[in-house]
Structure formats: structure tokens, C-alpha cells
Amino acid sequence: MYKNLIDSRFHSYLKDDVKNKIYYLDTNDIDFSKRVDIIVKINFLKAIINNDAEKITYYEKLYIDTISAFTDNSFIEPGESFKRSQQDYLKSFREIYINILENGFDETKGLVPVSPSGVPLDGAHRIAIANVLNIKIPVIELKNLECNYDINYFDKKTKDDSLIFNLVTELAHFDKAIRIAIVWPFAKQKDTSYLEELLNEDFIFSRSLDLSLNGINNICLACYEKEKWIGNYKNKWDGSWGKSKKVYSDQEKTHVVLFKTHGIDNDILIKEKFRQQFSGLKHCIHMTDNQEETLGLVRCTFNQNSELILNNIQTTALKEIIYFLDKNKLYSENFVFTGSVILGLLGIRSFNDVDYIVAIGSTKSIVDKKLLSNSHNHYVKNYNHKISDYFIFNSLTFSFLGVNFIELNELYNFKKNRNESKDKDDIKLIENFISGTYGIRFIFLQKKRYIIMKYKHMVGLMYKKIIVITKLLGVYNILKKVKRNESH
Known part of the structure; x- marks a missing residue:
């Protein structure tokens, strides 16, 4: 009866003796943590509608990356689709949008198959369009069929840390119910299985980090930066070490868990159950309380180089950078720090000058125009990307305590492109730092x-x-x- 309304891949799930529920679905009721690709499609379409060239560039790449994962880089869509290339997907998406914008949805022409839990099994582009246009979409519920195109799916398919970082960031921005739990080394958990059991269906994704005591101290700064007891840049956050030493345990992993909250009371209950293993001690787990805290931790724990960065951030250098922003009354989101600042921040070598890139649209708000002339914007030809890219593409920067820094690989490429005498020494220092080679040569270059x-x-x-x-x-x-x- 309904075979002509859905793709042939799903015909076997239409049984004569089973009544399939047909209804109009409000896309806001969908659990997009199980279809993170649709979030990308939603934001890509919004960028197209708003004619936002910079966001179009970002989301088109992310869109193509997710399609590539689905099709094993063939871009041949399964079923009865005509799509055989990247351009086919891009063209089709725009055509479907125009058609639905002008004519709406007609359930006599097609239905979107969904699982019993309301997760879309097909029709991701139609779902995205319905969400953007804020209209309901006709769906048919198929029994005994579930799907889960979540972060884990893309992680297993691609093993691309940069893509996973972007998808986690998109999900945390899109869904205000996304939270992070930190299982501290003190808990001595080899994996996240026990916490996953407590979270049940609300578990989304996890990553394990091998952090030193310095790395633990830095992640404590990120977790508790709003607490008075931790201090601030003026006293180098001297309250953090007391907490860090309590949650740290040598040779044990730190687990970062992404999950969906059902309210702070439920989160507290889960923490209490987890802590029962440790006589109720609070030094085994931490959870974020809101979206702002979650986004802050996402940027410094799911970054492709989080482990290396957290283990090496020097609070002495960080103090100088935040003091620079505070002294000049600058908004941190308008700056990406670069140059020798990165080397100083990661303890590679000391620095004198504070180097930075300024967001092009923010220059009028900067009172001291010397700050503009001293910026790295005039070195744009030596960077591998446009200035604006460093404020759009998350994978080109890392963020800590709300301050953005250029990725070490980007700095490395900048120095190779500029190739001044001082850059040649820094290139060698960066190479030794990334490889973990801290021999006499590394020390000599530092001293030099x-x-x-x-x-x-x-x-x-x-x-x-x-x-x-x-x-x-x-x-x-x-x-x-x-x-x-x-x-x-």
C-alpha cells in the first residue's frame, strides 16, 4: 500500500499484517544526537538562505565530509537515487528546498520512514528543510528497525579527529541538553562502561585522554573557572592545584563523556550513584551544568590535539595573554593568538611579543589603533588560510578559558612559508616538540x-x-x- 511512497530499501519492513503508523512529525522532537548529519544539513541550509559566504564554505565542507562517510567516498547514494557525485548532492539539496518552499509536503507523493523512537531512517534533507521552515513532515513508522548515525558512527567510519571535533561542536551548539562528564584519574576506570550503564540511552560519545598532573590542572581550570576558590589570572589560578592533586592518579586515564541531560536533579542522581563506588568522594567525577560550560570543555577536550595541548599549557604564559586582553579592554572572540605566543603557551620557548590575528569585522571596536598595526593580519600571505577562516573553522584553532589560539600545525606552516632566520629555529623546535624529542638539540635551540x-x-x-x-x-x-x- 505504501511501497510507492518510500524507497525500495525499506519495502521489506512493510508487512500486510502490521499497521504502520503515519503521522506528521515536528522535527524539533527528533533526537538529533542519533542523526548528527542532519544538524550539519540544517546549518548548511541556513547559511545558503542567509547568503553567508563564509558559513557556506564551512558547512559545505562538513556536509560533503558526512556524505563521504555515508557512501565510503563514492558519493553514490543507495536505493533509487540518481546522485553519483558531490555536485549531484549539492544541486539536489537546493532543488528539494525550493520545491518544498513553494509547494510544501504532499503525503500522497512521499513519506519519510522513521524508527519507532522517531529517528529518521531516510529523507535527511527533507527533515533538515522542514526544521528550517518550521513545518511538520509526513512520516511512516517502520517496526523493528532502528538507526543511529551518531558521533560513534562517524568516528568508526572515518577515524578523522578533526571531523569528530566539528560534529561534537555542532551537536553541543544545536542541542542545549548536551552535557560533558569528566571521569577523573582518581576513579581508576579503565573505560567508561560503568558510566555508560548509568546513562543508558543518554550516553552519546566518549574520549580518553592520557594527562599529566599539569594536564589535569589545566582541565580543572576549564571545569571550575567560574568558581571563586580557583582564583584568576592575577594569582595564576593558585586554587586549582589543590583540586588537581586530589583528582589525579598516576598512570590512569581521564575520560571525557558526552551525554544528554534530563535535568540537573537527574545528573546529580547519576553522580551520586557513580560516587557510591568511592565512599561518596567527589574527586571521581565532574559534570557540566549548562550549555556554556559544555561548549567550553568541548573546545579543549575534543580538539584533535587536546592531549598534547592540555599537558603543556603554561599558566604563566596564559596569565600574560589574558592580562593583555584585560588591559586593552578587548573581546577575546575577536582575536586568535599566534606566533611566539603559542610557543610560550606550550612551554616550547619563552616569548616577548604578543602576536595575534584580529577579526576583520571587529576593527572599529578597537580603540588603540596600534593594536591593529601590530597584528599578524599583514602576514596573511604567509598563512595557509584567509584571516576569516581562523574565526570560522574550529579545527584551525584551539580554545582554552574562552581564548582562541592558532593550531600548532597552522603555526608550523606559517613559519615555513615566512622562513625568516628565527622561523628556522622555531620550525625545528616545533618538530621536536610534536615528536616528543627533548634532547640536547632541543635544549640548545631553546637557549639560543x-x-x-x-x-x-x-x-x-x-x-x-x-x-x-x-x-x-x-x-x-x-x-x-x-x-x-x-x-x-
């Missing part, structure tokens, strides 16, 4: 860069003193004119 930096700093101070003295003696303008004549 430190001596050169100190020398330049001393020369700069001497130059300033000479200017002051010559002005006091009344000969500054004469000497300046002589120097100008010599240069000609």
Missing part, C-alpha cells in the same frame, strides 16, 4: 632563541635610554637629522 630574544630586548631598552638622554641634552633632533642624511 632565549639569548637572541634577551639581546634584542636589551638593545631596545638601550635605544630608548639613548633617546631620553639625547633629548635631555638637546641634541636628539640634530643626531636624527645626521642619521637621515647618512641613510641617503
